Structure formats: C-alpha cells, structure tokens
Amino acid sequence: MSGNLTRKQQVQKTEEYIRKKFRNDSTGHDWWHIFRVRNMALQIAEKEGGNRFLIEMSALLHDLEDWKLNDKTNLSKTKKWLHKIRVSEIHTSKVLQIIEQVSFKGAGVENIATSIEAKIVQDADRLDAIGAIGIARAFNYGGFKNRPLYNPELKPRLNMSKEEYKRGDSPTINHFYEKLLLLKDKMNTETGKRMAKERHQFMESFLDKFYKEWEGEA
Ligand code: ADP
Ligand code: NI
Numbered sequence: 001m002s003g004n005l006t007r008k009q010q011v012q013k014t015e016e017y018i019r020k021k022f023r024n025d026s027t028g029h030d031w032w033h034i035f036r037v038r039n040m041a042l043q044i045a046e047k048e049g050g051n052r053f054l055i056e057m058s059a060l061l062h063d064l065e066d067w068k069l070n071d072k073t074n075l076s077k078t079k080k081w082l083h084k085i086r087v088s089e090i091h092t093s094k095v096l097q098i099i100e101q102v103s104f105k106g107a108g109v110e111n112i113a114t115s116i117e118a119k120i121v122q123d124a125d126r127l128d129a130i131g132a133i134g135i136a137r138a139f140n141y142g143g144f145k146n147r148p149l150y151n152p153e154l155k156p157r158l159n160m161s162k163e164e165y166k167r168g169d170s171p172t173i174n175h176f177y178e179k180l181l182l183l184k185d186k187m188n189t190e191t192g193k194r195m196a197k198e199r200h201q202f203m204e205s206f207l208d209k210f211y212k213e214w215e216g217e218a
Helices: 005-023 031-048 052-059 076-084 089-102 116-127 131-142 163-169 172-178 180-184 190-214
Strands: none
Touching: 005 031, 005 052, 031 052, 031 116, 031 172, 031 190, 052 076, 052 089, 052 116, 076 116, 089 116, 131 172, 131 190, 172 180, 172 190, 180 190
C-alpha cells in the first residue's frame, strides 16, 4: 500500500480485510460477531471514554488470531496487517496489548485489562457471549463441534485448565456454567456491568425454561 492512510482509511481497510477474512467462519467468530463487538465497544466508549481509534481497530482485529484455533499465537498476522496499512509503532503496540488482554482463557484463568480501551473491548466481546445472542452463539458452536445440547449425567466443570477448556467436549448447557454465567461479574465498566446484568437474567430464565421443558413440565 503506498502513501500514508488517514485513521479513517486505516479503519475502513481493516474492516474490509476482516469482513472478507471472516466471511465463511463457523466457529462463533463470524464477521457479524466482530461487527457487533465493534459497535458495542464504540457505544460503551461514548459513556466511558478511551481512544476511539484504538478501540475500533482492536475490536475489528480481536479475533483475527485465536488461541483456541491456533495453538500458538504471537499475533503475527495482526502485526503484519498493521504494518501493511502503516499504523504507527506506538499505536501498533497499544492495539496488540489490547487484543492480548481481551480473550478469555477458561474459568480458572484471569484476564486483566489494564487500559480503558482493553476494558471496553473486553466488555463488548463478553457481552456478545451472553444474552439472546450469546445463547444462539453457544448452541451454534456446540453444533459445529458436534456436542449434545444437554446431558443430565454430565455435570459442568469449574476451574478447568486452559488445555481442558480448549479440548472441552461437554454439552453446550455446561458451557453456561463454565463460562457464560460467570461473565457478568467480570465486566470492567459500569456501562458493561449494567448491560451484562440484563443479559444474564435473560440466560437464567432461558435455563429455567429449558429444564422445565426437558422434564416435560412446561
Ligand atoms: P469470543 O471470546 O470471541 O466471544 P470464544 O472463542 O471464546 O469467543 O467463543 C466463541 C463463541 O463460541 C462464544 O459465543 C462462546 O460462548 C462460544 N463457545 C466457546 N466455547 C464453547 C463451548 N465449549 N460450548 C458452547 N459454546 C462455546
Ligand atoms: Ni470475540
């Protein structure tokens, strides 16, 4: 790419790149997940502040490399891309740090977001894993992995190691206890917490109804 791009152009190029890249993804990271996380992150930023350029770039790029899909991720694709569109070194290192801090690594492993930008993108990513969308994504992912919806004989496992979490073969309902229902207490920002609370309640009522229907009671 020749010449320097404005920030707006850098964001646009990144959006095009990611949109193409994730067109056919079926692992829960399709373009629309990225799209929602970007919009949610910018919406949270309206209330909470932070550098909008860093937030938007990190949100767009946050799933380009996934530790769950690639065994080792040193963010090389992300670095290469940022270099290609000539994002400055200082912004590149900030974006990389945000992305590193964003992904969840299983129930036993804490992820600490240090900057306001990382806090916001992490909140936006977590919000997309809960509520109605979160439920849909979980069953979509479970189907992709050929997992049962539910098995009353298999109890959820808390405090899994990163390896166990990656391998995970438990029914999709267990994922609610292993991850989704834990997210509301991990939110960073006030705005995120408020939204997570509502989405959490929706998942609780979904589960209630699910068990009732399972038992043929409702
Ligand atoms: P992200 O952090 O980008 O939301 P993840 O890679 O952790 O994404 O997961 C992608 C989607 O797949 C999320 O909605 C997540 O809840 C779902 N998912 C991940 N692992 C499981 C699992 N074991 N069972 C069901 N859904 C899962
Ligand atoms: Ni994500």
